[in-house]
Amino acid sequence: MKHEITMPVLSDTMQTGRLTRWNKAVGEAVKKGDALAEVETDKAILDVEAFQDGYLAGPLAPVDTDIPVRSAIAWLVDSKEELDASTDAQDAAPAVPQAPVAPPKPQQAAERTAPAPKTPAQQSVQKENPPPTVPSHSSPLPASPTLADGARASPYARGLAQELGIDLRSLGSGPIDSRAVLAAALRGPLPDLTAGPSYQMERLPGMRAAAARNMQDAVYTPTFQITARLPLAALQARAKASKQSLTLALARACALTVAEDPWFNHLWTPQGLAKRERVDVAIAVDTGDALLTPVLRDAARRPVKELAEDWRILLGKIKRGRLAPEDYRGGTFYLSNLGVFDVVHNFDAIVPLGAAAILAIAATQADGNSEFTLSCDHRVIFGADAARFLQRLRDRVADPSWLDS
Incomplete structure (x- = not known):
């Protein structure tokens, strides 16, 4: 049987953990209690331990990556045979990029878009039930807030951020929910970095980020x-x-x-x-x-x-x-x-x-x-x-x- 190893929840405020190191490799036999990996939380670096005997199976989550809590970071299988089957399945299903679709030739496009003649009955039905309006490719669709580095936000959080004028990129790597957006709105405006010299953004270490959040929350006391x-x-x-x-x-x-x-x-x-x-x-x-x-x-x-x-x-x-x-x-x-x-x-x-x-x-x-x-x-x-x-x-x-x- 294949058992999921997830990013542990180590505190009430922890939303993500940063995977800093794998102590075991795919295929290694592990015992219950073995330290499989190291995770950086908002206060320390802790071990992710094996919850039973077995073999470590992939795919392994990448190191130096922020991973949402309870997300799978690896797998445990009970036997060597299951490990081999799991490895074969991964090797047999490589990611295949989809081939780009060639644009239609002008003549083909004209043939494709030319409407077929309609009977009087069809014309009457169309007047009573007009087709839905589809936006033209020539006019851009309204863009939803995007995040750097593939961070995630719920659809409601994205809409709320757009309405309140909150840049989701300022809220970290995610996952971001509506509560984080509302908290950012209550904190007030952010400094305008465009008014000063050029700069580079640096990732705030988990411990400093936790201290910053705690101090921000304490302001209300x-x-x-x-x-x-x-x-x-x-x-x-x-x-x-x-x-x-x-x-x-x-x-x-x-x-x-x-x-x-x-x-x-x-x-x-x-x-x-x-x-x-x-x-x-x-x-x-x-x-x-x-x-x-x-x-x-x-x-x-x-x-x-x-x-x-x-x-x-x-x-x-x-x-x-x-x-x-x-x-x-x-x-x-x-x-x-x-x-x-x-x-x-x-x-x-x-x-x-x-x-x-x-x-x-x-x-x-x-x-x-x-x-x-x-x-x-x-x-x-x-x-x-x-x-x-x-x-x-x-x-x-x-x-x-x-x-x-």
Whole structure:
């Protein structure tokens, strides 16, 4: 039996995956769990595993191609005989281009278009039921929006884009549906590239594209910022003495503070506020090519040593490009630390969807203080709530005796 191998769906927002490598060739025997191929998602490069024993059969989807989720990328067959039959069928049915049709000679055309004489009865029927009007080849048909690189859009999306004046090429490689067109219309006008110098379009890597979409979506969150100068020298010294990462120590301090003020672990929804049962801290990590947010689960209640081991594993996955969706989704509080850049005295961060607050930490200054800027969803958190949060956090980082627990 021939079994379809499809592009997996690895996140709620994933519409396409980029096939980066085949680990197996057509005809190779595979075992259940073998990594057949590598796929680049919006956050990482993941393996496509064989779901049973068998033989890899073609045709294989081409490498370095964006493929819609759930589309076939290859096949598995149960036996060598089926593999041979599948290969023979592919070889026996090559693609044969259709021969061009020669234009008719003038005399033939005249003979073909000359109408036959009609009887009076036929003329009467024709008057009552006139034939449908066929547009002449001399007048061009209205062109529907086209996409570069063979990208796909639904007919309704094409019509909607034409009506709203949206260039479908600006929406990526597809598949594009009406929701993407409406979202583009709500985002407002795009920059006019014809007004500047010549340019070349570059494909946005999947991870950067995902970050861009997330930031665009987060714009609709009504936020405010509040900044405080906190003493960071004691926490830095304690983390160094304990051989712990300062970022991990800050994440633990935030988690303990959130646990004391559950408003910061709520999430606004149209149905009401969702109160989460644990504090999962997502930490922004810069890889040079992407912005990732690995999550430390239950960061307020688990021992620091356990969190440190989780953090080591997460950083290792990021280094290998193997961060899985369960590693970066579902943060309830976010932390962005740019303290390693001594030129950064303060900055604001955007509250991601799925959280009510994010804390931005700048570099420590000569006096041992650092500016902490808390961005909050104003539908959940008020100014006084944010001020009290920063007060408690100040007391916690000034006396970091909790770091060893």
